[in-house]
Amino acid sequence: MxxxxxxxxxxxxxxxxxxxxxxxxxxxxxxxxxxSFENSDGMFIGLTNYIEYFNTPALVYSIENSLFIALITTAITITIAYTFAYALTRSCMPFKGLFKALTMIPILVPSLLPGIALVYLFGNQGMLKELMFGHSIYGPIGIIIAEVFFTLPHAIIILITALSIADARMYEAALSLRASRTRIFFTVTIPGCRYGLISAAFVVFTLAITDFGAPKVIGGDFNVLATDIYKQVIGQQNFEMGAVVSMVLMIPAVFAFVVDRIVQKRQAASLTAHAVALVPKPNKNFDRTMLVFCMLVSFFLLGMLGVCQYAALVKFYPYDLNIGLTxxxxxxxxxxxxxxxxxxxxxxxxxxxxxxxxxxxxxxxxxxxxxxxxxxxxxxxxxxxxxxxxxxxxxxxxxxxxxxxxxxxxxxxxxxxxxxxxxxxxxxxxxxxxxxxxxxxxxxxxxxxxxxxxxxxxxxxxxxxxxxxxxxxxxxxxxxxxxxxxxxxxxxxxxxxxxxxxxxxxxxxxxxxxxxxxxxxxxxxxxxxxxxxxxxxxxxxxxxxxxxxxxxx
Amino acid sequence: MTTTTSNKAFLSIHELSKKFGDFVALSDISLEIYEGEFVCFLGPSGCGKTTLLRAIAGLDMQTTGRIIQAGQDISVLPPSERDFGIVFQSYALFPNMRVAKNIAYGLENQTKQSRSEINSRVEELLALVGLPEQGTKFPSQLSGGQQQRVALARAIATSPGLLLLDEPLSALDAKVRAHLRHEVKALQQRLGITTIMVTHDQEEALTMADRFVVLSDGRVEQIGSPEEIYQQPQTAFVADFVGTMNFLPATVQADGVEVGGVKLDCDLAGINTAPGMTMAIRPEDFNFAISEDTDGNQWPIEIHYVEFLGSFVRLGIHWGADDSIRAYADVSANLYRRLGLHQGETRTVNLPSEHIRLYPAGRKPL
The missing domain is CATH 1.10.3720.10 (MetI-like)
Structure with missing residues (x-):
């Protein structure tokens, strides 16, 4: 040619x-x-850095910690995000547009911010410290709350898309076969958005395991892979070990990425042009429950932001609560x-x-x-x-x-x-x-x-x-x-x-x-x-x- | 009907083949298209007709083979250096440009034209396709048929030597489609532009084309005028694909064949005979109006059912032991009434021997 x-x-x-x-x-x-295969003088030393890494318990614990944080965050975020997205797509509650806009708040702030809000709420001098019942917010609890805040919008966006592509005729068919609401939910709704669920889960998992902001601010002594890289490089100037931790952190990220790509391809193939859009029908109790749920989630998001704003304006918390721009x-x-x-x-x-x-x-x-x-x-x-x-x-x-x-x-x-x-x-x-x-x-x-x-x-x-x-x-x-x-x-x-x-x-x-x-x-x-x-x-x-x-x- | 057709080959294709990996999309295609001719590439989906059109346009390069257009070897030229206008099934009108801008798009690439020349050319084209005064609309404000005409006007604006139409009418509904067939054909004859149209719709091809190229599995099955293709299909595939055809098992005998216990005279000259063959008969070739001077094969059949299809009636007819032979016969509604045919009765049918065509047995028709 x-x-x-x-x-x-x-x-x-x-x-x-x-x-x-x-x-x-x-x-x-x-x-x-x-x-990652060199020493600090630039000599090739094979797997020595990796062997040292896996023989340092303090570093290896971080793998476990990171996985723990990411898994719990994924479970919580997906549950909340799914219910939220379900409310936005399948209920007749009011203010859907407003709720959708509010969920975007976390995208507009650095992931450090929810950590700061948590310090003000539940830290050593926090406003709601009593609610912790003696537990410390500095550690896994704080990190997970912050990560849920940070990952929520990403999951909601994906799940809204997944739930919006439903074919009304599938529901009509199920209803005409006299399936119960629960049965329809498990046989039609969940399979219909399964790719969206998997995709959202992996996106949240990756974000949570690779995030650095939240564990840095609220993590305390609880080390995760991301903060380890920072400490190795900035704190100890041990660049080679930083490279090793980075390679370890790449593994879950690459794995999640590959799974997500496969799932995305499947989802694209399962879409048909002939679907009839599903229009939700009003149901008083259900719509009210969903509205209350969405208000709670929005309250959480707005609350975190509001606390930060309050923290920014108060002159010297908790001793001088006057408002100013100092x-x-x-x-x-x-x-x-x-x-x-x-x-x-x-x-x-x-x-x-x-x-x-x-x-x-x-x-x-x-x-x-x-x-x-x-x-x-x-x-x-x-x-x-x-x-x-x-x-x-x-x-x-x-x-x-x-x-x-x-x-x-x-x-x-x-x-x-x-x-x-x-x-x-x-x-x-x-x-x-x-x-x-x-x-x-x-x-x-x-x-x-x-x-x-x-x-x-x-x-x-x-x-x-x-x-x-x-x-x-x-x-x-x-x-x-x-x-x-x-x-x-x-x-x-x-x-x-x-x-x-x-x-x-x-x-x-x-x-x-x-x-x-x-x-x-x-x-x-x-x-x-x-x-x-x-x-x-x-x-x-x-x-x-x-x-x-x-x-x- | 071929007033504008001359006998000079305008486009010749030599041994063209196209492979996608192991899949052979086109195999050894050779054909010639004459100046001013309207040719249809006809075939079922996946037969390679669109691939062939896209090879001619340079949009998908062939694996081997040559294409000569107007004496120039264009085999390896990119599309922008070839001379053609194209209309796609989707029309591919630029949605953000008004109709006039769409039509002017190609003209503006020719540097020698002034703005007023372009404008008057656009007006002329709009009038030509029957859309005067529509130039200021956006494509989405037009109906499907109107969009189709704009696409046609855009394609012929620069007066290309070759017009390529890729299923141009498939996206339209039946009424508009039938109307546009005649318009497109009339326009083509008026401009005398050599045109190739790809279609899977045989009716469309029959009404528009001067010649057919019937394709199947990437090979040319037959090239010919609509009458030739319909009346003398060279292969069982063509016989089956174009029009309705009865395929009946036949045994070859001396100067004839035997079908379901009935001996039929037919001309076996030039046919590669085997003991078992497939006989093909068009439903309308069964003749029920028999008089004393009717020539040819005559035998009794039973009318098994009657299907009223508007202007004609389709009969399901049986004959042979246990009614082993079943065929369709078409009779005009007029004749059907006149002869008083009924379901369940036995009638004598006549089949002139020249309507019998024989093909090797074994190949399963569509």
Whole structure:
């Protein structure tokens, strides 16, 4: 086959973006893997580090602890999220939209924040300390509550989707065969969303086992894998052992990722275009029960946020309960001051702009490029890989790769550039999948028609693909922006004196005992993320109105 | 009916094959299409007709073989360097552009045209496809049939040498489809543009095409005019796929065949005879109006059931020991009334020997 000019340009774009993923993902990970087989002088020592790791009881306990936290969190989160999603999709209770919006709160804050709220509620001087009945919040109890808060929205989003695709005719068939409500629930409802349940469970498990924020703030002496990496690297400067723990932490993450991919494929195959949408029927008792449940969950989410806000405003808890803005004087604290907040805005903006361009262009090339099947599957794999790499592991891998003296790229270490690069790659997969989903909804023949009309691909890309995919493009940019604002894990190893970030400032101020300012900074992140989300909502609405005239169906 | 057809091959395909892994989608296809001709690729789903069309367009490259268009070897050219317009089943209209912009899309890629030239060309095309004044609408504001015409106008806007239609009418409902068949055909004849249409709908093919290419399992079964394909199907597959056909087990005898104990005269010249064969008869070839000077085979049959199908009546007829031979016979509603045929009665039927076709036994028809 002779290549057209378009083919060559498209492949060049794809290879360039693929190389970006190789340099910012594959190579750092490889470097980290090889570091785990070296001593501090860079000599190859085989499995010695691993043997040492497994012979250090303090470190090996963390595996058990991490699994324990992740499993309990998964069980609790899935139960709550399923009931919540069920209420939103299958009941006739009021305020569904409001409840759905409230569940998104945890996405807008760093995972450190629920920990801080728990300290104020149940800590040594907590407002509701008595409710702990002598137990300490610092440890597994605190971590699990914080992780449930942090993982809830992710599970709810997946389960709402899973529960919305029900086929009403299945329920009508079951009813006509006189099945009881319980029997219908177990024979129709649960099997109908089983892929969603599995997928949600693995997403929650991965988030909980790889999260670093909650155990850092509320974990006390209870060590988990994520905090071990941090301690090995930041505390003991033992980079090689950090690499070993990272490899251990990759195992559950990669496993969960693989299972999720398999399940996603099955789910896609089980969807049919001919399903009749299920419309819930009013049922007074059921609707009321669901409403009460959703109010309780929302109260939990809002309560945690409210406590943080209270903590941020109270002058000196618990001794001076006057309200004021003293805790917002970040420049008086260690942790980076207001500059760190501005740095976060800068990071989030660059990540959103550059990341969206990069991700969408990459997804377009890989979806629409003619031939070149091998190149495309390599690209697809590279684009999926970030999902399986926990943020802390990515950050550490970046240190190994970009801070190496013989790497010419080491000039970007500690700069804004490396923060942007790492954040884009950290959140690449979900953005890529969003773009691919949107592109797959376009008529596959647009490019064929355009080629027959002798239009170069970039004209069709610019005049047809981008306008139609604008909602998805906005979604991607907002996703990147919000995550860049809230993330701690990858950037914790990469920021420099001039590039401190708000989320890192929360961590460092909390570490230094300045919990109230930490809460205040956390709330700054929340306002910003929520503001941007709101702006996105209105922008999408406007866009929707403007494009309504040509919307298909 | 082939006024615009000349005898110069405009498109020739030489020994074209296409494999997807181990699966052979097209095997050794050779055919020629003449200038101004309307050709239909007809076949059941999975027969390779769309694959062949996409190979001609350069959208899916063939594994081996050559394609010559207007004297130029285009076998390895990318689609953007070939000369064709295409209409897909989904139309693939750009939803965010108004109708006029959609039609102008290809024209705008030709640098020499000015804005006013493009506009007047778009007006002309809109009028040509019967949609004047609709240029400012978005595709989603049009009906399916109208969208289909816009797609057609966009495809012919740049006056390509070859028009490719990939199941263009399949997404429409029956009435609109029947109407558009004639419109598309009339437009094609008016423009004299060489056209290839892919369809699985034999009725569509019969009403529109100058010639058929019948495909099955990636091979060409037969190429010919609609009459040839219908009346002289060369293989049992073609006989079965186009129209309705009775397939009856026959034993070859001297200058004829025996079917269910009835000896039928037919011409065995040029047929590779075997003792057991399959005889194919169109239902409408059974003749019930018998007079003294009716020639050919005549034998008694029993009318087992009667199915009223509007303009004609389909009879289930039986003959032979234990009614072993069962066939359909079609009679016009008019004749049916005139002859007073009834369920359960025995009648004599006539079958002119030239309507009997014989195929090797064994291959199970569809």
């Amino acid at each position: 002779r290549l057209s000019r378009d083919d060559i340009i498209m492949r060049a774009f794809m290879i360039t973006i693929g190389l970006y993923l190789v340099v910012t993902l594959a190579l750092p990970l490889y470097t980290m893997l090889s570091k 805790n917002y004087q970040f420049d008086l604290m260690d942790g980076g001051g207001w500059d760190s907040y501005l740095n976060s805005i800068e990071l989030a903006s660059w990540t959103a702009i550059l990341g969206t361009v990069l991700v969408f262009t990459g997804a377009y090339m890989v979806e629409k490029c003619r031939g070149f099947d091998n190149g495309r599957s390599v690209f697809q794999m590279l684009a999926m890989l970030p999902m399986a790499v926990p943020g802390l592991v990515l950050g550490l891998a970046f240190i190994f790769f970009f801070n190496a003296p013989d790497n010419p790229l080491n000039v970007i270490y500690h700069t804004m550039i490396i923060l942007v690069i790492s954040t884009i790659v950290h959140f690449y997969t979900v953005s890529h999948l969003t773009a691919v989903t949107a592109l797959k909804q376009l008529d596959v023949e647009f490019e064929s028609v355009a080629a027959s009309l002798k239009a170069p691909f970039y004209r069709t890309f610019w005049r047809v693909t981008v306008p139609i995919c604008l909602p998805a493009i906005l979604d991607i940019s907002i996703y990147l922006f919000v995550n860049a604002m809230t993330t701690v894990s990858a950037v914790i190893f990469l920021y420099g004196p001039d590039t401190n970030l708000a989320s890192v400032a929360v961590l460092n101020m909390d570490d230094a005992g300045d919990i109230a300012p930490a809460a205040a900074m956390g709330m700054m992140i929340f306002y910003t993320a929520a503001g941007v989300r709101l702006a996105h909502y209105f922008l999408s609405r406007m866009l929707d109105k403007r494009t309504q005239s040509w919307k298909m169906r």
